[in-house]
Structures are given as C-alpha cells and as structure tokens.
Amino acid sequence: MRSTPAAAWMMVALLAAGAPAHAAKAKPKAKPAATTPSAAPAGALTPARFAVARHTLPNGLVILLHEDHAVPAVTFWQWYRVGSRNEAPGITGISHFFEHMMFNGSKNVPPKEYDRIIESNGGNSNAFTDRDMTAYYEDIASDRLEVLLRVDSDRMRELLLAPELLKSEIEVVKEERRLRTDNDISGMLDESLYATAFMASPYRWPVVGWMGDLNRLQRSELVDYFRTYYAPNNCILVLTGDFDSAPALALIQKYFGDIPSQTPPKPPIDSEPDQRGERRAQVRYPAENESFQIGYKAPNAKSEDSWVLDVLSSILGDGESSRLHQSLVYEKQLALDASTFFRQRIDPTLFEFAVEMKPGKPSREGEAALDGVLDQLLKEGPTARELEKAKNLLEADLVKSLKTNNGVGEQLGFYEHVYGDYRTLYEAIGRYRKVTLEDCKRVARATFVPERRTVVELVPTPEQEAKP
Amino acid sequence: MGRWRTELAGWTLVLSLVLAAPSLGGTLQIPPATRAKLGNGLQVIVVPTTRLPLVDFRLVARAGSVNDPAGKEGLSALTADLMTQGAAGRDARTIAEDIAFVGGTLDASSGAEQIVVTCEVLRKDFATGLELFRDVIVSPTFPAAEFERKRDEALGAIASARNDPGTVANQALGPFLLGSSPLAHPLSGWEKSVRAITREDVVAFHGQMLRPDNALLAVVGDVDPKTTITALEKAFGGWKKSGEKWPDAYQAVPQIKGRKVLIVNKPEVTQTQIRLSCVGVPRNHPDFFPIVVANTILGAGFTSRLVNEVRVNQGLTYSIGSRFGMYRNAGTFSINTFTRNETIRKTIDAALTTEKKLVDEGPSEEELAKARSYLTGQYPLGLQAPDALAAQMLNVDFFGLDPNYLQTYQEKISAVSMTDVRRALKSYFCVDDLRVLVVSNPDLAKKQLEGLGTIEVRNPE
Numbered sequence: 001m002r003s004t005p006a007a008a009w010m011m012v013a014l015l016a017a018g019a020p021a022h023a024a025k026a027k028p029k030a031k032p033a034a035t036t037p038s039a040a041p042a043g044a045l046t047p048a049r050f051a052v053a054r055h056t057l058p059n060g061l062v063i064l065l066h067e068d069h070a071v072p073a074v075t076f077w078q079w080y081r082v083g084s085r086n087e088a089p090g091i092t093g094i095s096h097f098f099e100h101m102m103f104n105g106s107k108n109v110p111p112k113e114y115d116r117i118i119e120s121n122g123g124n125s126n127a128f129t130d131r132d133m134t135a136y137y138e139d140i141a142s143d144r145l146e147v148l149l150r151v152d153s154d155r156m157r158e159l160l161l162a163p164e165l166l167k168s169e170i171e172v173v174k175e176e177r178r179l180r181t182d183n184d185i186s187g188m189l190d191e192s193l194y195a196t197a198f199m200a201s202p203y204r205w206p207v208v209g210w211m212g213d214l215n216r217l218q219r220s221e222l223v224d225y226f227r228t229y230y231a232p233n234n235c236i237l238v239l240t241g242d243f244d245s246a247p248a249l250a251l252i253q254k255y256f257g258d259i260p261s262q263t264p265p266k267p268p269i270d271s272e273p274d275q276r277g278e279r280r281a282q283v284r285y286p287a288e289n290e291s292f293q294i295g296y297k298a299p300n301a302k303s304e305d306s307w308v309l310d311v312l313s314s315i316l317g318d319g320e321s322s323r324l325h326q327s328l329v330y331e332k333q334l335a336l337d338a339s340t341f342f343r344q345r346i347d348p349t350l351f352e353f354a355v356e357m358k359p360g361k362p363s364r365e366g367e368a369a370l371d372g373v374l375d376q377l378l379k380e381g382p383t384a385r386e387l388e389k390a391k392n393l394l395e396a397d398l399v400k401s402l403k404t405n406n407g408v409g410e411q412l413g414f415y416e417h418v419y420g421d422y423r424t425l426y427e428a429i430g431r432y433r434k435v436t437l438e439d440c441k442r443v444a445r446a447t448f449v450p451e452r453r454t455v456v457e458l459v460p461t462p463e464q465e466a467k468p
Numbered sequence: 469m470g471r472w473r474t475e476l477a478g479w480t481l482v483l484s485l486v487l488a489a490p491s492l493g494g495t496l497q498i499p500p501a502t503r504a505k506l507g508n509g510l511q512v513i514v515v516p517t518t519r520l521p522l523v524d525f526r527l528v529a530r531a532g533s534v535n536d537p538a539g540k541e542g543l544s545a546l547t548a549d550l551m552t553q554g555a556a557g558r559d560a561r562t563i564a565e566d567i568a569f570v571g572g573t574l575d576a577s578s579g580a581e582q583i584v585v586t587c588e589v590l591r592k593d594f595a596t597g598l599e600l601f602r603d604v605i606v607s608p609t610f611p612a613a614e615f616e617r618k619r620d621e622a623l624g625a626i627a628s629a630r631n632d633p634g635t636v637a638n639q640a641l642g643p644f645l646l647g648s649s650p651l652a653h654p655l656s657g658w659e660k661s662v663r664a665i666t667r668e669d670v671v672a673f674h675g676q677m678l679r680p681d682n683a684l685l686a687v688v689g690d691v692d693p694k695t696t697i698t699a700l701e702k703a704f705g706g707w708k709k710s711g712e713k714w715p716d717a718y719q720a721v722p723q724i725k726g727r728k729v730l731i732v733n734k735p736e737v738t739q740t741q742i743r744l745s746c747v748g749v750p751r752n753h754p755d756f757f758p759i760v761v762a763n764t765i766l767g768a769g770f771t772s773r774l775v776n777e778v779r780v781n782q783g784l785t786y787s788i789g790s791r792f793g794m795y796r797n798a799g800t801f802s803i804n805t806f807t808r809n810e811t812i813r814k815t816i817d818a819a820l821t822t823e824k825k826l827v828d829e830g831p832s833e834e835e836l837a838k839a840r841s842y843l844t845g846q847y848p849l850g851l852q853a854p855d856a857l858a859a860q861m862l863n864v865d866f867f868g869l870d871p872n873y874l875q876t877y878q879e880k881i882s883a884v885s886m887t888d889v890r891r892a893l894k895s896y897f898c899v900d901d902l903r904v905l906v907v908s909n910p911d912l913a914k915k916q917l918e919g920l921g922t923i924e925v926r927n928p929e
Contacts, residue, residue: 070519071852103770112780115770120838122845124769139849171783178739178808179786185631286736288627320564330561333617336624358624389569396571396590399520403853463630464735 045398045426052412052422053245059261060233063252064412064422066240068405074241075405076148078136078156079413081236082229084209085131085202085268085347091221093173093209096129098225100169102136103127105160109151121147131203132346133417139406142242146251153255156235159226161219170214177208186354188283189293189456196281197295197350197454201272231262238413241405270347279454287460289336290363294370295350297452298342301418306344307431308443309351313342314390315382315440316373317353321389324353327373334361334369344418350454351447363457374448381441394432498851498874501861502693506701509709510680513861514693514700517854521591523689525601526858528866531677532581533657534650534717534795540665542657546622547673548578551585553614555603560614563600570596576604580651581717581795582866583678588855591690594699602703605678615667622662629656630928633734634806637741637907640732640928641802645745645903650718651798658929679710684865688858721798723747725901727921731914732907732928740908741806742816746898748792748799751867757880758888759792759896764839765831765889766790766823766897767803771838777822778805784815790823792896796867801896812906813916824899830890844878 055063083095103125105111118125123140138148181187191206198204228234237256239248275297299305316323317340320330324338334357341352355366382390401407416422502514536543552574553560567574572589574597585605589597629635639654646652656662685704687696724746749759767774767790774788788805803823807815831839851857851874864873902921906913910925917923 068519071848073849112771112776116838119769119771119842120834122841124842124846124849139846141845168781168783172779172786175739175784175786175807179806183633183737183739287631289624289631319568321561321568325564326561329621330617333620336621336628356628358620359627385569389565389571392571393568394571399522399590400588402520403522403855404849405852406849464733 045429047423047426054422055249057232057253057257059257059259060231061256062236062416063249064236064238064416065245065248066408066412067243067245068240068408069242071405072142072242073139073405074142074145074239074243075137075139075409076145076152077238077409077413078152079236079238079417080134080230081234081417082134083130083132084205084207086229086265087202087205089205090213091217092205092213094217094221094225095134096208097170097173097217098222098230099127099129099134100173101159101161101166101222102155104165104169105162106155107158107160108154111160111162111165114151114155117147117151123148129207131207135410135413137406137409145243145248149251149255153259156230156232156256157259159230161222161226163219166219166222170217173208174211174214177211177214181206181208185285185287185291185458188285189291189458192281192283193293193295193350193352193454193456196279196456197297198272201270201347202268203347203349227262228265232256232259233261233264236413236416238409240409240412272348275452277451281454281456282459283456284459284461286463287458289357289359290361290458290460291354291356292363292367292455292457294353295454296447296449298349298351298447300346300348301344305443305446308435308439309342309447310394311387311390311432311435312440312444313340313351314393315386316340316377318390318393323373323377324370328355328366328369332369334358334366338370346418367455374444377444378441378448381437381444384437387435387437387440391432391435395429398428498857502697504697506680506704508680508704508707510704510707511684511865512697512700513686514691514696515686515688515857515861516691516693517688517857518690520854521690522854523589523591523594523597523687523691524855524858525587525597526686526855526862527585527601527605527683528862529583529678529683530581530714530866531583531682532579533653533655534581535673535677536650536653536657539661540657540669541653541661542622542655543665543669543673544578544583545655545657546618546662546665547670548576548583549622550610550614550618550670551576551604551608551674553618554609554611556607558603559611563604566596567600572597574600574604578655580655586855594691598699598703606704606707608674610667610670610674612667615670619662619665622656623659626656626659626662633737633739633741633907636732636734636928637743637905640730640907640926641743641745641903641905644730644905645724645747645800646721649721649798651721651795680704680707681709681711682714684862686858686862688854688861716797718797720750721747723901724903727900727902727904729904729917729921729923731910731917731923731925732905733910733925734907734928735909735911737908738809739806740809740812740906740913742812743802743804743905744816744819745800745802745903745905746901748801749794749896750797750799751794752869753794755892755895757884758892760843761836761839761881761884762889762892762897763790763792764843765835766826769842773822773826774803774819778815778818782818784811784818788819801898809908809912812908812913816904816920820899823897827893827897827899830886830893833886836886836889840882840884843881847877
C-alpha cells in the first residue's frame with residue numbers, strides 16, 4: 001500500500017506486505033446499471049444484467065468499461081501485470097517501490113503534482129502491490145475523468161524516477177517495512193512462512209522486499225523494470241461508474257493509444273519442486289502470547305480445485321460458526337483467534353492457517369487441535385448444511401464486494417488479470433454452487449497433507465521492564 | 469435527539485436529499501428517508517437503495533466506555549461482545565450458525581459513547597436478519613459460561629494488544645492527555661478492571677443502557693419503507709422503554725497547559741510510534757467546518773503540509789496525519805506518525821515546525837481551494853455503500869447536528885473562508901501546550917527528547 005495518512009491508525013495489514021486480509025478471496029460481481037428497475041437477485045450475474053465492454057488497443061492495452069450511473073463519480077483502475085513474482089534476488093521489493101514512485105513525477109507532471117492535481121479536483125488515489133500484480137486507482141467526480149487520463153497516461157509513457165526522490169522515497173518504503181513486518185508479529189511470521197515453504201518459487205520473498213535489497217536498489221534497475229513492465233501491453237485499464245462508454249473510450253484512446261508497446265516480458269519461472277516433508281521455522285521475539293502460522297501447498301487459480309479450496313476456507317475459517325473457531329476458540333478455549341487465508345494466485349501458492357493462543361496456552365496444543373479439525377474433515381467431509389452455508393457466504397461476499405464503483409473495478413481487474421478473462425466472474429457463483437461434498441473431501445485429502453506443510457511458530461522471549 | 473416528523477408507528481416521506489456538489493459534475497441523489505417513532509419511543513429511519521439486493525440494519529445506543537463504572541473499565545465492551553453470545557431461544561453457536569447460513573453478518577461492539585449493533589443480509593433474508601438483530605439487542609441471555617469465556621478472551625486480547633506498538637500508543641495517550649475523564653481509558657479496559665467485572669454487572673449494564681428511548685435505528689437497503697416500519701414495529705414492539713433520563717457520563721475536559729513527555733517502554737522496537745496531542749473540541753462545535761478544512765490542509769490526504777514535509781521531503785515516515793477525535797462533549801487533537809528510532813526528535817521537530825508555520829502564517833489561497841475541493845469531492849463516495857449511509861444518517865441524530873447536515877455538507881465546506889481557517893488554526897491546533905508520547909526504547913529515546921518537557925517513562929499497561 002501506498003498508505004493513507006489519516007487512516008493509518010486503523011489500518012490492518014493489507015496486500016502490500018502479503019499479510020492475510022480477507023478470509024475468502026474477493027470476487028466481483030456486479031449490479032445492474034441504475035436504469036435497471038431492480039437489482040438482480042444474487043446469483044443472476046449475467047452479461048445482460050451486468051454489462052462489461054472489453055476493448056484492446058493496437059498497442060496491446062486492454063480496457064474494461066462498466067457503466068453505473070448511481071453516483072456522479074467514476075473509478076479508474078490501472079492493473080499492471082507485475083508483482084513480486086516478477087522480481088529476482090537482489091531486486092526484491094522493486095515492484096512495490098514502483099507503486100510509490102508512480103506518484104513521484106512523470107514527463108509532464110512534476111514531482112508532487114500528481115497528488116495535487118487529483119486532490120484539487122476532489123479525487124483520491126491509492127494503490128497496492130501483491131505477488132501477482134500492482135494496481136492503482138482513483139475515485140473522482142464524473143466530469144473530471146479527463147484529468148485522470150492525462151496524468152495516468154503520462155506516468156505510463158515516461159516516469160521520471162528522479163534520483164533525489166528515489167533517495168527519499170526508499171526511506172518511506174523502509175518505514176513501511178518496519179511498520180508491517182519488522183515490528184509486527186504476524187508480519188514476521190508471514191514473511192518467514194513463505195520464505196520457508198518455497199525453495200524456488202518467486203513467492204518465497206516478501207512483497208515489500210528484503211531490507212538489504214531496499215538498501216541497494218539502483219536507478220538503472222528501475223529504468224529497465226519500468227520499460228519492461230509498465231508498457232501498455234502489460235496493463236489492464238478498468239473504468240467503472242458514471243460515464244458514457246463511447247466518448248470515454250475515445251478519450252482513453254486519445255491519451256493512451258500512442259504509447260508504444262514493448263516486447264512482452266518473459267513469464268517468471270516457477271521451478272518449485274514437490275515438497276517432501278514438513279518444514280518448521282521459529283521466530284523468537286518478545287511477546288505475550290504464543291502464535292503460529294501453517295501453510296499447505298495449494299494449486300493456482302487455473303486449477304478447478306482452487307474453487308473448492310475457497311469453499312473449504314469458508315467451512316474451516318469464516319466466522320464464529322466455522323470449524324476452527326468452534327473447536328479452538330469456543331470448545332477448547334485454547335486460542336484468541338483461529339483463521340484461514342486462501343487467495344487465488346497465478347502460481348501455486350499456500351492455503352494458510354493463523355492461530356493466536358490465549359495467554360499461557362502453548363502453540364503445540366493449538367496445533368494438535370487444528371490437526372484434529374483437519375483429520376475429521378478428511379475422514380468425514382463437511383456436512384451438507386456446512387457446504388450450503390459456505391456457498392451462501394461466498395455468494396453474499398461477492399455481492400458485498402460490489403457496493404462501490406471502486407469495488408466493482410477491483411473485481412473486474414482481478415478476474416481479467418488472474419484468470420485471464422473478466423467473464424470468469426459471471427461463472428464464479430455457479431462454480432461454487434457446483435462444488436460437491438465429495439469434491440470437498442477429495443481436495444481436502446489432497447491438500448492437507450503433513451508432508452506438504454510448513455509451520456512457523458512464534459517463540460516469545462521475555463519482555464524487558466523499563467528501568468525506573 | 470433528532471427531529472422526527474412522525475410519532476408512533478406512522479410513516480411518511482420526509483425529504484429527498486439532493487446533494488449539490490460544487491466540485492462535481494452531477495448531483496448525488498440520496499433516496500427519500502422515511503422516519504418514524506415506534507410506540508416504545510425507538511426512533512427509526514428507513515432509506516431504500518436498490519442498487520444491490522442487500523439490507524443493512526444498524527442500531528446505535530447511547531452507551532459506551534464512558535459509562536464504564538470506575539474500577540470496571542471494559543464493561544461496555546464486554547457487554548456488547550456478549551450480546552451475540554446467546555439471545556432469546558438461541559445459544560451462541562446457533563446465532564453464529566444461523567446468520568452465517570444466510571451469508572449475513574451480525575455484530576455488536578462498543579465505542580467510547582456508542583454501542584453499535586449491525587446486521588447485513590441479502591434482501592431475501594430480511595426476516596431472518598431482523599429476528600437475529602432484534603434478539604441480540606432486546607433479549608441477550610448472557611449465559612454464565614459465555615461470560616467466563618468472553619472475559620477470559622478480553623484479558624487475552626489486552627495482553628495481545630501490548631505487542632502492537634500503534635495500539636500501545638493509542639491506549640496510553642488517553643490517560644496521559646485526558647487524565648481521569650471517563651473518555652480516557654481504552655475500550656477494552658485494563659486487566660485489573662476486567663477481572664473485577666461480574667456477569668451481574670453485564671446484565672445490569674445492558675438492562676440500563678440498551679433501551680428503545682436511548683437508541684436510534686436505521687434500515688438502509690433494498691426494502692420498502694412502509695412494510696419495513698411495520699416489521700420493525702412488530703419486532704421491537706415488546707422492547708420496553710426505560711423512561712429514565714440518562715445524565716451525561718462525562719463533561720468537557722480542560723485544555724492542557726505546558727509540555728510533557730511520556731516514553732512508553734518497548735525496548736525491542738526498531739520503529740517508534742509518536743503522538744503529539746492536546747484537548748480538542750466536541751463534534752457539534754460551531755467551528756466544525758473550519759476545523760475540518762484546516763485539518764485537511766495540515767494533515768489529511770496525500771498533499772497535506774505534514775505529508776509533504778515529513779514524508780515526501782524528508783523521508784522520515786511512511787505515514788503522518790493529524791486528526792480531531794470528536795465526541796459529544798469533548799474531543800482530542802493529535803498528530804500521529806512513526807519513524808525509525810534514530811530520527812524521533814528530527815520527526816517531532818519537523819512536524820511541529822510545519823504545524824507552527826501553518827498556524828502562524830495560514831495557508832495559501834490555492835491550498836484552501838484544494839482542501840475544499842478535496843472534501844466536497846470525497847463526500848459522496850462515503851455514502852455509496854448502504855451500511856456507510858446508515859452510519860452517516862444516524863450520526864446526524866446522535867450528535868444533534870443540523871437535520872440538513874448531509875444535504876448541506878458540501879455547501880458549508882465550500883463556504884469556509886480564509887478568515888475562518890486562520891481562526892481555527894490559531895484556536896484549536898496546539899503547538900506549545902502539548903503532550904508528546906512515544907513508544908520506544910527509552911535508552912534511545914530519552915536523549916533525543918531532552919528539552920521538550922518533563923520526561924516520564926512507563927511500561928505498557
């Protein structure tokens with residue numbers, strides 16, 4: 001994240017640090033334009049009711065348009081197909097550093113001008129970086145769309161990367177790392193989990209980058225990275241909200257149409273070998289309560305099984321009625337919190353569990369209880385009612401993700417990028433609805449295998465009292 | 469409070485909000501709000517929005533941590549937490565199961581002066597949502613076993629919070645700034661005070677504070693106002709009014725004088741949390757709009773003076789902002805940031821120098837125009853989601869604001885003049901009388917903080 005200064009005190013760990021943010025992956029969906037008399041029932045997500053137009057410019061730029069005239073504002077998302085998976089040892093964190101530098105000056109928009117222009121037009125902007133993507137957005141009044149197109153095309157065309165700003169902004173990023181990882185227990189565990197679970201996958205390094213790499217990044221590396229990844233043929237634009245498609249498309253063409261395409265970047269190489277045994281790591285740090293995270297190897301978004309894993313994540317970890325909460329928090333009263341995290345990703349990833357123990361309760365008891373929950377699921381599968389509940393929760397989550405233009409744009413960008421086709425969103429609810437009890441058992445048995453898991457444990461060290 | 473057009477179970481369309489947005493190309497239409505007062509005195513607002521097939525219920529009770537008895541701090545939070553752990557004919561597990569089964573959410577939580585209960589369901593599950601929402605408000609059973617478990621969890625959460633430097637800072641700031649005011653203590657209370665709470669305390673607190681004549685209710689979403697009000701009357705009809713007058717639990721807090729420094733001991737951190745604070749203003753203050761504009765110029769958004777100087781120019785932090793915490797009878801002002809341990813003093817000096825310069829010289833005309841445009845442009849975005857709209861509408865009544873507050877917000881922001889902003893800066897933005905709080909390693913922090921004021925070092929509570 002680029003941060004939200006005023007709200008920083010309420011922020012939980014977000015995408016940038018790779019920390020779990022949602023129990024289930026967010027999925028998009030949509031809602032009929034304001035002219036439609038009544039909203040579609042959940043589940044009736046069809047191209048007719050939720051119209052999206054997809055265009056590709058000759059330079060390779062993909063454009064998704066969805067009109068919704070409910071509020072006199074638009075959201076403009078720019079999804080660049082680059083994230084920490086595109087990095088290499090030595091330049092980890094460079095994708096996220098770009099997320100910051102994209103606001104720090106381009107050819108015709110001097111440093112500090114980008115934000116000044118957006119805010120003086122009543123808009124706001126922000127961005128996030130994850131392993132698979134870097135995504136930027138602005139919300140602004142409908143009649144200011146052209147303002148966005150001007151400044152956003154300028155930074156795609158030619159980013160300044162001024163040396164003095166690189167120097168001050170990397171310090172900002174290092175503070176972000178200190179905030180979310182170096183001084184945050186779940187951030188520390190998360191970083192250690194991925195670094196331990198993966199040997200060859202680019203998912204092994206943290207999105208924010210290693211501190212040593214942040215200290216050594218060179219401007220020349222940034223220049224190369226920009227040319228490779230910030231090209232129109234590596235970007236998806238998503239415009240949602242109160243606009244008319246034909247003139248809006250013409251404006252986008254006017255500003256973005258002549259930006260030259262680049263040789264498509266080489267896809268990152270994922271040579272991750274099969275895991276042949278449990279891996280364990282420890283983090284020693286002053287803390288009150290023990291805690292741990294577990295990651296089981298899980299398939300990527302192309303796998304049909306990933307839909308089943310969303311369902312399993314809901315059954316195991318969504319809310320107080322979930323199996324984990326019922327066992328670890330409610331019945332055994334071992335844990336303060338027990339949750340799952342699974343996000344659909346481009347490369348094979350992890351299905352994660354995170355547990356914070358109650359004071360005085362050892363992690364090993366929490367691990368044993370978690371194993372018990374999984375054993376039972378593997379043996380018996382979920383109940384029919386649990387499966388139905390999970391489907392209802394996933395469907396409702398989809399609807400709720402579409403409350404704002406911003407949310408609609410985020411979902412469209414996510415599907416277009418991660419699944420390669422925004423139309424997957426029309427199928428999402430149906431895919432969940434199709435999952436059977438047998439699917440749940442089969443995928444749980446294939447996934448929750450001790451040999452394919454990594455456990456990272458916080459070992460609290462004593463806290464020092466202040467000297468009087 | 470609030471101006472209710474209809475009494476008893478009547479219903480009527482009151483107004484159609486049309487927000488004319490000076491900085492916008494169009495106008496935001498808020499659907500007509502229907503207001504009613506139920507037979508038991510419960511004031512309700514229904515706002516139909518058909519964009520999504522969702523319904524949001526929201527109840528705000530005038531109760532919160534300011535009502536915690538001395539020695540039982542944390543009672544309001546524990547009470548709210550327990551409301552969903554058994555109600556009417558359902559036990560904790562059944563409540564959780566039934567709301568999840570329809571893909572809904574149900575939550576009760578306490579703030580400083582509001583207990584808020586929310587429920588969000590798909591339109592087709594209106595009846596299920598309303599029944600659960602009503603039951604946890606009106607008929608929680610507070611089973612003894614759940615009480616023991618939740619109190620235990622509250623103690624665990626207090627311990628856990630000591631590991632988060634930002635939370636440590638926010639929780640230590642209250643007593644440091646507000647002294648013995650009921651606003652000062654953290655919502656969660658302290659370990660000692662939570663241990664002192666009994667189940668009987670919880671039952672009594674709920675019985676006293678959760679009453680229809682001490683609460684406001686909104687339903688926003690894909691609903692018909694008339695049938696919704698009929699359904700609310702039926703659901704809440706048996707909820708007995710108290711007839712009591714609830715005295716204010718706290719009064720205005722006197723402004724602090726001079727400078728004091730508190731170091732909260734956290735020797736392991738590599739980054740120091742910083743709070744620079746003084747007493748602020750209540751929410752319905754006559755200078756609200758000038759204060760909001762002035763604060764935007766100083767410390768909100770990405771182009772504020774503080775962000776520009778401390779983050780962009782000097783690279784000292786990832787985030788810095790200033791904010792007014794506004795309550796019914798009092799408030800706080802603070803600049804919040806963090807920096808690596810080596811640059812604590814540099815960051816504090818940069819922030820205070822920046823603030824002082826703005827207070828002394830005022831903003832430029834361009835900055836003022838930018839702040840007004842930013843605030844008016846952002847405003848409609850915050851009203852898009854039905855749950856957000858419900859919260860905004862109830863706050864108007866809760867804080868006793870102008871009934872046309874939502875409709876006139878942009879107009880009033882746009883009317884804030886340079887004179888207004890300069891007056892606000894000089895009146896409410898403290899520089900010399902200040903509480904400086906850091907969460908850090910005292911060995912590194914102490915030397916840097918010398919000369920700022922008397923220094924005290926404490927462990928996290």
